[in-house]
Amino acid sequence: SAVISQKPSRDICQRGTSLTIQCQVDSQVTMMFWYRQQPGQSLTLIATANQGSEATYESGFVIDKFPISRPNLTFSTLTVSNMSPEDSSIYLCSFQEGSYGYTFGSGTRLTVV
Amino acid sequence: DQQVKQNSPSLSVQEGRISILNCDYTNSMFDYFLWYKKYPAEGPTFLISISSIKDKNEDGRFTVFLNKSAKHLSLHIVPSQPGDSAVYFCAASGGSQGNLIFGKGTKLSVKP
Numbered sequence: 001s002a003v004i005s006q007k008p009s010r011d012i013c014q015r016g017t018s019l020t021i022q023c024q025v026d027s028q029v030t031m032m033f034w035y036r037q038q039p040g041q042s043l044t045l046i047a048t049a050n051q052g053s054e055a056t057y058e059s060g061f062v063i064d065k066f067p068i069s070r071p072n073l074t075f076s077t078l079t080v081s082n083m084s085p086e087d088s089s090i091y092l093c094s095f096q097e098g099s100y101g102y103t104f105g106s107g108t109r110l111t112v113v
Numbered sequence: 114d115q116q117v118k119q120n121s122p123s124l125s126v127q128e129g130r131i132s133i134l135n136c137d138y139t140n141s142m143f144d145y146f147l148w149y150k151k152y153p154a155e156g157p158t159f160l161i162s163i164s165s166i167k168d169k170n171e172d173g174r175f176t177v178f179l180n181k182s183a184k185h186l187s188l189h190i191v192p193s194q195p196g197d198s199a200v201y202f203c204a205a206s207g208g209s210q211g212n213l214i215f216g217k218g219t220k221l222s223v224k225p
Contacts, residue, residue: 058212106156
């Protein structure tokens, strides 16, 4: 099955700054998904990213706060903008792959101080 | 309102015994259910899935049971091994959205 490389694996950022998380897949995938897991919570979908179109955001998430790029079928980025301590979470990218379900990146552990 | 619920945050089982992880859902539109295993500092890895047209799916030591009338599914691991110690997430999807709704996870500890 295909493999996702996600980076950075972790970062500590100052409030008010932005962080861009990258995901690279070793094969072409149509849809990529970005999730957030806040401490003690389940994984929550932020948005779905299709190549060549704007991302579709879930309720409670907006493009100004979480801009996403999907320049081609193997790559996507999620930016967490104007960060506050409430943004401290694990962020994961994912794609659906046939009957194997969804494959996830290894996650980015973000701490905002 | 949580659509997928894992009511047990943790479970401890002796090696060799059966582990049963439970999951309840509220949305009757869900038609595909998955279990993921997550080790610390790693992303979730796919374990096993079941479509709503089935009530059981088995893969080696792992079996998932689906009770649609009760909106309940469970993951059975037998025999349990210390390497099974991880957080297990139940997830569901439905319709044409393609996204997953996750439970909060159950931390399984298998003791030697």
